[in-house]
Ligand code: GUN
């Protein structure tokens with residue numbers, strides 16, 4: 467097989483799950499590595515000298531000491547909240563009512579939804595994120611707007627129409643039947659089309675009646691290869707509200723489980739206040755949890771036990787949770803994950819943080835065979851990090867003795883200036 471492009475630099479390699487096993491046995495960096503690309507895919511990885519000899523006709527892009535990584539995968543976002551990111555002073559339920567629902571109502575205007583989707587995806591690309599899993603709004607056209615904008619950029623994405631039939635304002639409610647019908651039509655239109663896939667999306671138990679949860683559980687049983695995404699145990703008043711709305715449920719997770727919304731392709735955001743039964747059931751079913759650390763501190767939610775849940779072998783993704791989260795950047799998100807780990811007594815290693823932002827998130831979305839790794843056969847979504855992108859970072863890196871010491875300042879202090887380049891499906895895009 468020929469390669470059209472050969473990119474050279476330090477390459478990030480993952481061979482296992484460093485949340486379960488020692489990171490040294492799972493993650494490595496080749497300081498003189500290379501990635502060969504053809505037709506939007508990675509065709510070979512290895513030492514630069516070997517791949518140069520193997521592909522003498524390929525166009526060479528030499529990134530020197532930059533770190534070549536899989537494109538970041540943001541496993542839980544709300545693209546409709548782009549314009550209200552960093553809204554002051556509220557915790558979850560008030561934040562939803564004050565800022566989020568009014569903004570989501572604006573996406574009833576399809577042109578506004580299209581503009582928002584385009585702006586959002588350009589922002590994430592400029593931050594080195596090549597795949598997101600997004601909630602849309604209640605409006606089916608907001609899903610079309612998102613997938614059309616993603617297709618125009620050739621990005622692999624997951625998204626779904628947010629379903630709510632109670633505890634939401636007029637204009638932001640559907641019904642059990644319309645949520646089922648609209649989601650089904652969107653699956654037919656988008657699931658598996660190009661690089662798009664569909665996630666059935668009940669927002670969270672407080673905004674879906676048992677009837678709606680049942681209807682969406684039924685839909686998932688008809689389309690078992692779709693993901694199902696929702697929120698779980700994010701904030702204490704929310705958990706108490708769920709308890710009062712579902713007095714017969716054993717716990718928050720049971721409000722999903724009882725309605726057919728627990729399974730291996732379930733992706734549950736936040737998961738901070740889990741009871742033992744919930745953790746055991748999640749581990750048993752193979753469902754994924756998504757850590758949203760900037761959101762969890764910004765909205766005042768709490769500290770997820772990411773290290774403990776990872777040790778259980780639960781697939782873990784990492785996410786900005788835009789716009790409850792306070793950043794579009796997965797670097798900033800890794801930094802927040804590190805800080806929250808510290809507050810819980812577990813210092814996550816940079817290898818673990820990078821894993822969560824790439825292969826881990828890909829696995830949480832069941833995309834681990836396509837994205838999240840630099841390996842032959844994978845789609846060529848690649849982010850190139852400048853490890854000395856600001857004077858403050860560069861002066862710290864001059865003291866570094868290992869690649870991990872050189873990378874960690876970029877994780878903790880880096881922003882979009884650290885994104886030297888981004889490739890999407892084998893094409894270089896300007897960040
Ligand atoms: N729970 C239900 N909806 C949302 C949302 O939009 N953002 C966050 N962070 N939590 C939620």
Ligand code: ZN
Nearest residue numbers: 542544735787
């Ligand atoms: Zn969310």
